[in-house]
Amino acid sequence: MAKIIMMGMSLRKDSFNKKLIHNAHRILSDSKSGHEFELLSFNDYPMPVYNADIEAQSGIPDDVQKLGRKITEADALILSTPEYNGGMPGVFKNAVDWVSRISPMLWPGKQLLLLGASPGGLGAIRSLGHSRVPLESIGVFVFPEMFGLSQAHQAFDEHGKLKDPATEERVKKLLNKFCNHLR
Ligand SMILES: Cc1cc2nc3c(=O)[nH]c(=O)nc-3n(C[C@H](O)[C@H](O)[C@H](O)COP(=O)(O)O)c2cc1C
Numbered sequence: 001m002a003k004i005i006m007m008g009m010s011l012r013k014d015s016f017n018k019k020l021i022h023n024a025h026r027i028l029s030d031s032k033s034g035h036e037f038e039l040l041s042f043n044d045y046p047m048p049v050y051n052a053d054i055e056a057q058s059g060i061p062d063d064v065q066k067l068g069r070k071i072t073e074a075d076a077l078i079l080s081t082p083e084y085n086g087g088m089p090g091v092f093k094n095a096v097d098w099v100s101r102i103s104p105m106l107w108p109g110k111q112l113l114l115l116g117a118s119p120g121g122l123g124a125i126r127s128l129g130h131s132r133v134p135l136e137s138i139g140v141f142v143f144p145e146m147f148g149l150s151q152a153h154q155a156f157d158e159h160g161k162l163k164d165p166a167t168e169e170r171v172k173k174l175l176n177k178f179c180n181h182l183r
Pocket of ligand 1: 010011012014015016017018081082083084085086087117118119120121122123124
């Protein structure tokens with residue numbers, strides 16, 4: 001059994017990526033995968049913009065350490081990221097950078113599935129490709145398949161649930177594939 005942490009990499013209250021990761025968590029919680037899933041909120045880990053002077057003067061901030069402990073305890077992560085200007089959002093990269101400063105390095109060997117959501121037609125797919133680069137460079141095994149939800153502003157009902165059964169099925173299929181891979 002693997003322990004999997006799940007998080008939307010946006011701080012926005014009504015974030016489409018938060019909604020997508022909530023749907024993924026619901027789907028997995030209803031599944032009989034045998035794995036353990038924990039949904040985290042990125043807002044619970046507020047951290048400054050990385051500055052080596054902050055690190056030198058006061059060490060790694062408490063909220064970075066707190067997130068680091070969650071990652072240490074997990075075998076795998078499922079993250080849903082927005083796309084900003086064709087790449088991963090700064091807050092996501094900043095968190096990866098801060099956590100990479102914890103010694104010993106805790107990223108190597110972690111398994112990661114990337115999801116994304118955007119109101120645009122490409123469904124954050126460029127951000128998914130971009131997010132792989134720093135994560136793979138610090139030893140994370142990023143699952144080859146990813147899922148990008150396009151037209152995300154129209155994808156959820158008033159309860160935040162995915163409206164389209166075919167989309168839900170695609171997400172479910174990929175989540176199951178990733179869970180089987182973790183066995
Ligand atoms: C600075 C900035 C740049 C953006 N660039 C892109 C982009 O390149 N591609 C895209 O599909 N959406 C882009 N968007 C729109 C985001 O996809 C949209 O704000 C989305 O709601 C963010 O994800 P969230 O809902 O999870 O917060 C951009 C938004 C901002 C604020």
